[in-house]
Amino acid sequence: MSARGDRDWDAATYDRPQAMTPKIVLLPGDGIGPEIIAPAVEVLNALTTLEFEEHRFGGASIDAHGTAMTDETLEACRTADAVLLAAVGGPKWDTTDPAQPRPEQGLLGLRKGLGLYANLRPVKPLPALYDSSPLKRERIEGTDLLVVRELTGGIYFGEKTRTADSASDLCTYTREEIERIARVAFGAARSRVTSVDKANVLETSRLWREVVRELHSREFPNIELEHTLVDNAAMQLVSSPRHFDVIVTENMFGDILSDEAAMITGSIGMLPSASLGGEGPGLFEPVHGSAPDIAGTGAANPLAMFLSAALMLRHGLALEAEAVAIESAVDRALAEGLRTRDLGGGASTGEATRAVLQHL
Ligand code: IPM
Ligand code: MG
Numbered sequence: 001m002s003a004r005g006d007r008d009w010d011a012a013t014y015d016r017p018q019a020m021t022p023k024i025v026l027l028p029g030d031g032i033g034p035e036i037i038a039p040a041v042e043v044l045n046a047l048t049t050l051e052f053e054e055h056r057f058g059g060a061s062i063d064a065h066g067t068a069m070t071d072e073t074l075e076a077c078r079t080a081d082a083v084l085l086a087a088v089g090g091p092k093w094d095t096t097d098p099a100q101p102r103p104e105q106g107l108l109g110l111r112k113g114l115g116l117y118a119n120l121r122p123v124k125p126l127p128a129l130y131d132s133s134p135l136k137r138e139r140i141e142g143t144d145l146l147v148v149r150e151l152t153g154g155i156y157f158g159e160k161t162r163t164a165d166s167a168s169d170l171c172t173y174t175r176e177e178i179e180r181i182a183r184v185a186f187g188a189a190r191s192r193v194t195s196v197d198k199a200n201v202l203e204t205s206r207l208w209r210e211v212v213r214e215l216h217s218r219e220f221p222n223i224e225l226e227h228t229l230v231d232n233a234a235m236q237l238v239s240s241p242r243h244f245d246v247i248v249t250e251n252m253f254g255d256i257l258s259d260e261a262a263m264i265t266g267s268i269g270m271l272p273s274a275s276l277g278g279e280g281p282g283l284f285e286p287v288h289g290s291a292p293d294i295a296g297t298g299a300a301n302p303l304a305m306f307l308s309a310a311l312m313l314r315h316g317l318a319l320e321a322e323a324v325a326i327e328s329a330v331d332r333a334l335a336e337g338l339r340t341r342d343l344g345g346g347a348s349t350g351e352a353t354r355a356v357l358q359h360l
Contacts (some may be wrong), residue, residue: 012091022051022081022317025281027057027073027110031084031290032091032300039353040309042083043329046360048313053080057110058088058290060102067077067198068106082316083110083283086305087132087290090145092106098162115277115278116348117177118184119149119177120311121258121287122272123241128334132266133341135238140264147183147261149254151275153177156251173204173250178211182279185248186220193225196233196249196257197202206248208216230257238263241309262287267342269301284312292343296349301340329359 005193022268026041028034044050054071056064068088077083095102105267109114124144137285150173183232185193195212197205208355216225230253236243237257241264262268267336271287286304294300306326314323327332333355340352 007199011292017066021022021049022117023079024312025073025080025083026052026054027053027077027083027085028060028217029057029086029088029290031058031059031087031292031295033088033290035295035298035300035349036302037084037086037303038288039349040086040126040305041327042311042353043306043360046312046357047325048319049103049203058106059090060206061100061106062093062103062315066101068101068103069109069113070111072237073106077110077114077283078280080281082281082312083114084155084287084303084309084312085283087286087288089290090292090295092292098160106125108156110283111275112157113278114275115152116275116283117150117152118181118275119147119151119278120184120188120274120276121147121254121261123264124256126331126334128331129266129270132339133264135241135264139239140241141240143244143264144150144236145241145261146188146246146359147254147258148181148246148248149258150177150186150248150250151183151254152251154251163263165339168223169251171202171204173207173213175207178208179215180277182215182248183352185246186216186223189223189246191224192245193220193223194244195227196230196247197227197231197251199227200229212248213351231234232270233257234260237264238288258287267301267340269274269340269342270304270307272304272311274311276315282312282316284308284316291350297339298350299347302349302352303334303340303356326356329356332359 028037061068093103125140133140141270155171158172161168179344197208199209200204208346262271268288275283286308310326313319338355340347
């Protein structure tokens with residue numbers, strides 16, 4: 001087992017029929033997306049035989065088809081063994097006009113379309129990168145936490161209204177939605193689940209707290225449970241990140257806290273994620289965005305993409321040894337000094353890829 005692979009995510013892992021050659025749908029998306037997904041395919045090809053099928057997604061799909069995800073693309077994902085996505089979005093498609101398509105609609109539609117309610121974002125800084133974090137080494141040393149973000153409910157998917165002078169986004173959660181994500185969190189915890197909400201203000205949070213508490217006493221009494229308000233959790237993440245084991249929270253709080261937590265690892269360019277829980281394939285993607293400011297310059301850090309490919313091998317295809325191979329190659333490349341620009345170095349995407357390939 002690798003240092004990263006020792007949590008039990010089985011509660012959320014798709015039980016894939018063992019096809020001969022697994023089919024992977026690749027969604028390069030926009031910005032740096034194509035530049036980091038191609039090297040990830042190189043890394044995967046060096047380890048195992050997979051069949052790849054690439055589809056336009058996000059802004060690239062808007063340009064080609066007028067929509068961020070076509071029905072064909074969703075169908076291809078549904079019938080794949082796993083989906084590997086790089087990043088979507090960019091200034092070209094930025095609009096405040098609700099009638100215009102947005103790249104992010106593809107991502108949200110895919111998560112919803114595949115029923116991927118559990119987004120898992122492990123945060124474990126590598127000793128080699130302790131000094132790359134904006135936080136002091138003493139604070140982050142030994143941090144090993146997992147953000148379990150609810151991904152198909154809440155304000156992201158509630159009814160939206162808009163007139164010239166007012167707008168609203170509805171936040172709804174059901175008992176069932178809360179219970180199933182909490183079950184994933186308790187299943188992945190070693191000792192403690194921190195359930196993050198805003199129960200002092202939001203009704204959805206009060207239901208959240210009640211349901212998590214009931215599930216805990218019914219099914220997971222041996223795991224410690226604490227309830228933390230989201231503003232306080234944001235503070236504790238930077239003041240005492242080591243305190244956390246599993247953080248479980250609703251969609252938008254999880255979005256925000258996971259970007260914050262990423263900086264503990266030195267760069268958001270380091271954080272992979274897995275989205276699971278549906279009846280079909282999982283979706284694996286870096287936490288970072290499409291970084292349009294550096295797209296085309298060859299400066300993108302491909303490591304979160306590689307680590308997402310590792311999560312795909314482990315949780316999507318049950319190829320544990322191959323997943324460990326990628327993770328330890330990344331660890332060793334960093335230990336030997338590999339630093340892309342986001343980590344304060346000068347390595348290009350190509351150099352980072354070669355360094356990891358060398359250690360595979
Ligand atoms: C993420 C991203 C997405 C989200 C955006 C691109 C819609 O920030 O995966 O964290 O908010 O979920
Ligand atoms: Mg985000």
